[in-house]
Amino acid sequence: MENHGQAQEVRPRRILIVDDERIVCDAIARHLREAGYDVVVAYSGMSAMESLDGETFDLALIDIRMPKITGFEVLERLKKGNPDAKAIMMTAYADITSAVNSISQGAYDIISKPVDIDEIVTTIRRCLAE
Numbered sequence: 001m002e003n004h005g006q007a008q009e010v011r012p013r014r015i016l017i018v019d020d021e022r023i024v025c026d027a028i029a030r031h032l033r034e035a036g037y038d039v040v041v042a043y044s045g046m047s048a049m050e051s052l053d054g055e056t057f058d059l060a061l062i063d064i065r066m067p068k069i070t071g072f073e074v075l076e077r078l079k080k081g082n083p084d085a086k087a088i089m090m091t092a093y094a095d096i097t098s099a100v101n102s103i104s105q106g107a108y109d110i111i112s113k114p115v116d117i118d119e120i121v122t123t124i125r126r127c128l129a130e
Contacts, residue, residue, distance in 0.1 A: 012038040013128055014056070018048040018074055019063040019090065024115065028061065031117045032124070045069025049077055056082050059128060061120070063113075064091040064098055072105060079106045086127045090115060 015037050019025040022043055029039045040057070042048035045066045052074075060078050064071035075087050089102040092113040102110045108127045111120060 012036055013058040014038045014040070015124070016040050016042060016048065016051055016057045016060040016062075016078075018042045018045065018060060018066070018071065020044055020066045021063070024063075024113070028115065028117065028120060031121065035121055037124075045071070045074050048074045052077050052081055057085050059086040059088065059124060061088050061090060061124070062107075064089050064102070065093060072101060075102075075105050075107060088120075088123055088127060 015032055017025050017028050017032070017039060019028075020043060025041050025043060029041050032039050040051055040055075042051050046069055048060075048062070049069060057078070060074070062071040062074050062078075071089055075089070078085050078087055087107045089098070089107045089110045090113055091098050091110065094110065094112040099110050109123055111123060
C-alpha cells in the first residue's frame, strides 16, 4: 500500500477466476498475481455472481461445468453487467458443442483442463492486448 508519492500510471488488469476446484483456482490465481494481475477468486457460480454485483473485471476465467450455476450463466451475467469484459472458458470436457457455445455467447477462447499455466497466461495476455 506504499505509494512513495508516485502516481500509478496503469492499474493492474482485474481478473475473476471461477472454478469449483479450489486447487485449480488457487494455482491459477497465484501465477496470475505473480504476473502482476489483480485477481479475485470465486469457488462457485453463486460466488461468481456475487463478485459480479457492483464490481467490474477486465477478464474472467470461467469453468464451464459447475454445480447449480454453470459457467455459461456466469458468462451471461458478466457480459450483461460489463459488455467490454473478456472471458476465457475452461473445461475438462472439451468438445465442439462447448467451444461453439462459448464463442457464440461472447467468450474469447476456451482452454482444456487440466490447465497449462503458461497457456493461460499467454492466452490472457493475447486477449487483453486486443
